[in-house]
Amino acid sequence: MAGAFPTLSGGTKLMYPLRVTYSCLTRVQKATNTAEQRWVVRKPMVQMDATYTNLNTADYNSVQNFFESQKGQFDSTWTLDFAGKALTGMRFLSDELRWDERIPNRWTTRLIMAGFYPDPADPPVSLPPLPSGAVTQLPWNKRRTFQTGMNDLESGIRRAIAYRGGGLTNFPSYPELSWELSFSACTYDFAEQFIAYFLSKNGRFGGFTFTDPDSSLPYSDCHFASDDLDVQYVGFNRCSFSAVIVKQ
Numbered sequence: 001m002a003g004a005f006p007t008l009s010g011g012t013k014l015m016y017p018l019r020v021t022y023s024c025l026t027r028v029q030k031a032t033n034t035a036e037q038r039w040v041v042r043k044p045m046v047q048m049d050a051t052y053t054n055l056n057t058a059d060y061n062s063v064q065n066f067f068e069s070q071k072g073q074f075d076s077t078w079t080l081d082f083a084g085k086a087l088t089g090m091r092f093l094s095d096e097l098r099w100d101e102r103i104p105n106r107w108t109t110r111l112i113m114a115g116f117y118p119d120p121a122d123p124p125v126s127l128p129p130l131p132s133g134a135v136t137q138l139p140w141n142k143r144r145t146f147q148t149g150m151n152d153l154e155s156g157i158r159r160a161i162a163y164r165g166g167g168l169t170n171f172p173s174y175p176e177l178s179w180e181l182s183f184s185a186c187t188y189d190f191a192e193q194f195i196a197y198f199l200s201k202n203g204r205f206g207g208f209t210f211t212d213p214d215s216s217l218p219y220s221d222c223h224f225a226s227d228d229l230d231v232q233y234v235g236f237n238r239c240s241f242s243a244v245i246v247k248q
Contacts, residue, residue, distance in 0.1 A: 005080040006062040018233040019049040024203030026227050033171045034248045040202045047114040054106040067097045090115035123200035128193040135213040136181040144175040177247040184240050191239040203227035210245050219247045
């Protein structure tokens with residue numbers, strides 16, 4: 001067991017389309033007035049949803065033999081080279097390997113696997129912009145969310161309290177702000193920089209300053225809204241993903 005995932009006859013280990021989820025694990029405890037504590041549970045991991053289409057017999061045998069050598073999900077000590085990085089502690093997430101023969105002697109399958117991602121060697125010190133200098137591609141959106149506690153009576157009367165912007169002591173005087181950034185057609189280089197920055201913050205854990213693309217106003221103590229960054233590798237040097245940033 002162990003070893004490394006085999007290289008296909010084309011010189012690669014993975015094929016397009018490829019979906020990679022870069023995953024951190026942060027615990028967040030939040031009070032009603034948005035006071036919070038955050039801590040990191042584990043180092044970053046990746047989950048890969050890989051489709052292999054129309055493999056020849058040699059590649060079919062290589063993949064099947066490797067899957068069988070790991071006994072499906074059993075072994076979690078093999079490695080996979082991806083984008084110039086060595087992923088360790090890899091494991092399959094299913095005990096079943098299914099093959100479809102759609103044209104004669106050509107085989108298609110899907111592998112879902114996960115493992116540990118190395119710490120970024122030199123992550124950006126701030127959220128990286130696109131080569132054009134823009135913060136996001138179109139379409140993108142931003143939201144302002146208030147927080148209301150309420151009790152609707154049978155008479156139709158509502159008793160409500162504004163936890164945000166209601167003048168309560170030690171409560172925020174502004175709504176929660178969030179921005180959903182969209183990158184529908186970006187290069188590997190930009191995606192790698194964004195991924196490195198995301199992982200350097202351990203997903204939701206680390207705070208940073210974000211500048212609103214619309215107003216150009218900077219907001220401190222922002223966080224990523226999720227511990228997962230889902231990137232679609234749709235073709236050569238082309239990626240697609242989105243990310244939500246929140247100002248509590």
